[in-house]
Amino acid sequence: MEKNRKIIVFILVVALSFLLPSFVKNYYWLGIFNLILMYSILCLSLNLIFGFTNLLSVGHAAFYGIGAYTTAILLTRYHFPFLPSLLLSGLIALFIGFLLSITTSRVRGDYFTVITIVFGEIFRLIMQNWVKFSGGAVGIVGLPAPQLFSWRIISEKDFYFLGLVLFWFTYLTLSLLVKSKFGRAFIAIREDELAASTMGINVVMYKILSFSIGCFYAGLAGSYYAVYNTAIAPSSFTLDESCLMIIMVVLGGIGNLTATISGVIVMLVATEVFRPLYHYRLLLIGLIMVIVLVRYPYGILGIFNKIASMRKKYSYRKV
Amino acid sequence: MTLLKAEEIDKKFGGIHAVSHLNVSVNKGEIVGMIGPNGSGKTTFLNILSGIYRSDSGRVEFKNEDITKLPLHRIIEKGIARTFQNLRIFRNISVLENALIGRHHLIKNSLLNVYFNPSLAGRREKSAYLKAMEILGLVNLAKEKNELARNLPYGKQRLLEIARALMAEPDLLLLDEPTAGMNPTEAVALCEFLKKLKERGFALFVIEHNMKAIMSISDKIIVLNVGAKLKEGIPREIQRDKQVQEIYLGKEE
Numbered sequence: 001m002e003k004n005r006k007i008i009v010f011i012l013v014v015a016l017s018f019l020l021p022s023f024v025k026n027y028y029w030l031g032i033f034n035l036i037l038m039y040s041i042l043c044l045s046l047n048l049i050f051g052f053t054n055l056l057s058v059g060h061a062a063f064y065g066i067g068a069y070t071t072a073i074l075l076t077r078y079h080f081p082f083l084p085s086l087l088l089s090g091l092i093a094l095f096i097g098f099l100l101s102i103t104t105s106r107v108r109g110d111y112f113t114v115i116t117i118v119f120g121e122i123f124r125l126i127m128q129n130w131v132k133f134s135g136g137a138v139g140i141v142g143l144p145a146p147q148l149f150s151w152r153i154i155s156e157k158d159f160y161f162l163g164l165v166l167f168w169f170t171y172l173t174l175s176l177l178v179k180s181k182f183g184r185a186f187i188a189i190r191e192d193e194l195a196a197s198t199m200g201i202n203v204v205m206y207k208i209l210s211f212s213i214g215c216f217y218a219g220l221a222g223s224y225y226a227v228y229n230t231a232i233a234p235s236s237f238t239l240d241e242s243c244l245m246i247i248m249v250v251l252g253g254i255g256n257l258t259a260t261i262s263g264v265i266v267m268l269v270a271t272e273v274f275r276p277l278y279h280y281r282l283l284l285i286g287l288i289m290v291i292v293l294v295r296y297p298y299g300i301l302g303i304f305n306k307i308a309s310m311r312k313k314y315s316y317r318k319v
Numbered sequence: 320m321t322l323l324k325a326e327e328i329d330k331k332f333g334g335i336h337a338v339s340h341l342n343v344s345v346n347k348g349e350i351v352g353m354i355g356p357n358g359s360g361k362t363t364f365l366n367i368l369s370g371i372y373r374s375d376s377g378r379v380e381f382k383n384e385d386i387t388k389l390p391l392h393r394i395i396e397k398g399i400a401r402t403f404q405n406l407r408i409f410r411n412i413s414v415l416e417n418a419l420i421g422r423h424h425l426i427k428n429s430l431l432n433v434y435f436n437p438s439l440a441g442r443r444e445k446s447a448y449l450k451a452m453e454i455l456g457l458v459n460l461a462k463e464k465n466e467l468a469r470n471l472p473y474g475k476q477r478l479l480e481i482a483r484a485l486m487a488e489p490d491l492l493l494l495d496e497p498t499a500g501m502n503p504t505e506a507v508a509l510c511e512f513l514k515k516l517k518e519r520g521f522a523l524f525v526i527e528h529n530m531k532a533i534m535s536i537s538d539k540i541i542v543l544n545v546g547a548k549l550k551e552g553i554p555r556e557i558q559r560d561k562q563v564q565e566i567y568l569g570k571e572e
Binding site: 176181201202 | 407
């Protein structure tokens with residue numbers, strides 16, 4: 001009964017998300033939706049790494065950048081079709097994530113974080129200075145409009161659908177993952193590494209797995225960003241960007257996929273709504289975040305849980 | 320039949336000889352108790368058996384197989400599960416999920432199964448769920464299956480940790496002070512439960528400070544003092560033993 005209701009709600013939400021552009025014709029808002037989709041992919045994958053496995057990676061923007069550069073280089077220099085470039089972007093990000101996590105998964109929490117910060121900066125500096133390969137600070141411009149079979153993706157609306165497909169792919173595959181024994185192993189590592197390994201979980205292997213899978217989706221998001229923006233530069237893949245993703249994950253709710261999306265929406269919409277305030281908007285957003293997190297340490301998820309438990313109380317009283 | 324055989328186990332931490340030349344064996348379906356003053360090396364020994372520490376010398380044999388050098392996460396596959404003295408349940412997830420993690424190595428799903436054969440993966444998850452409900456029923460936690468583990472009262476958290484270990488279907492259960500922090504009624508109930516486990520064919524190795532509890536359940540008791548075995552025997556012998564009384568109560572002047 002409960003399960004059926006959930007499935008119906010889910011199908012409705014998916015259908016609604018595909019119908020959205022028929023109601024919203026405004027290109028400005030469609031552009032914001034595209035950003036929401038892209039950041040959702042990034043933050044869902046970061047939540048797998050950070051929220052489920054407790055690996056605080058502050059280098060997620062680097063893997064996002066690796067995906068973006070892969071697609072940009074393949075499309076402009078080698079005239080690859082879009083679909084294989086998209087897949088390769090994910091796979092190369094996964095592979096580099098795998099190499100990085102092999103070397104870091106034995107390192108304790110805070111040291112791991114420092115290494116990911118350094119990795120992100122190294123990536124950005126290489127892209128900025130290896131002019132021949134990456135175009136230096138200017139980056140790579142003039143990416144062609146991507147084509148999927150006979151579908152030429154060119155308008156804001158086309159990109160919305162592309163982003164939506166990638167988003168639902170990410171959401172569904174990650175949901176399956178975290179509900180399986182793999183997801184439980186990640187959570188066990190987050191909760192107590194020693195107890196996890198006495199229960200038969202190979203902690204090092206699962207940390208590598210979680211980190212690499214997360215990087216795969218970041219690569220996909222990077223590829224999407226590259227074709228959407230038609231130009232990329234190292235200034236898009238900074239430490240600030242990694243921090244923004246962490247903020248969104250924390251604001252949404254650590255270790256919960258659906259809540260992550262609400263964190264992304266709140267952050268991006270707040271940025272737009274407060275745009276007339278110029279630099280003061282960062283101050284205001286910071287203030288809102290502090291208030292929310294002091295009141296609800298589990299982020300927006302915490303607010304939902306509170307409402308749910310209040311409703312439960314109310315229904316008890318009725319009985 | 321001998322299930323576990325630890326021979327000449329030796330462990331030093333710097334200058335401290337935590338465990339010295341210890342020989343212990345546990346038979347199938349037997350409860351072996353280990354007592355000793357604080358710092359006598361009981362937990363160190365348990366950590367060696369469960370793979371957390373490596374012994375400096377000696378060997379651990381389980382079902383005639385050498386497991387001395389096995390990595391920590393592979394011990395449970397061989398059939399040894401344990402609980403901790405200072406409770407290490409997964410606090411922020413539900414009781415049911417805690418139990419399911421105990422079954423990690425028995426759920427044979429691979430990543431490919433999860434994505435490309437969801438019906439098989441689902442069947443395996445379902446059977447793990449049924450097993451979890453059976454074991455949670457055994458420790459009277461079935462009703463609280465959706466409760467967060469941290470919200471359970473202390474005694475029930477202890478039971479949950481045992482349930483999690485049982486989910487791995489071990490042959491030998493290592494318990495580090497299972498009655499610690501329990502009130503007398505809870506402790507008696509736990510002892511009854513441990514006896515029930517023995518009847519079901521589990522072998523238990525129990526470290527305990529609660530003398531009444533350990534005397535009532537053990538088939539054999541080992542007394543440890545400063546890392547070495549002082550006495551080994553049935554509870555009645557141990558209770559009457561002069562030397563054992565001395566290390567616990569001090570010498571008569």
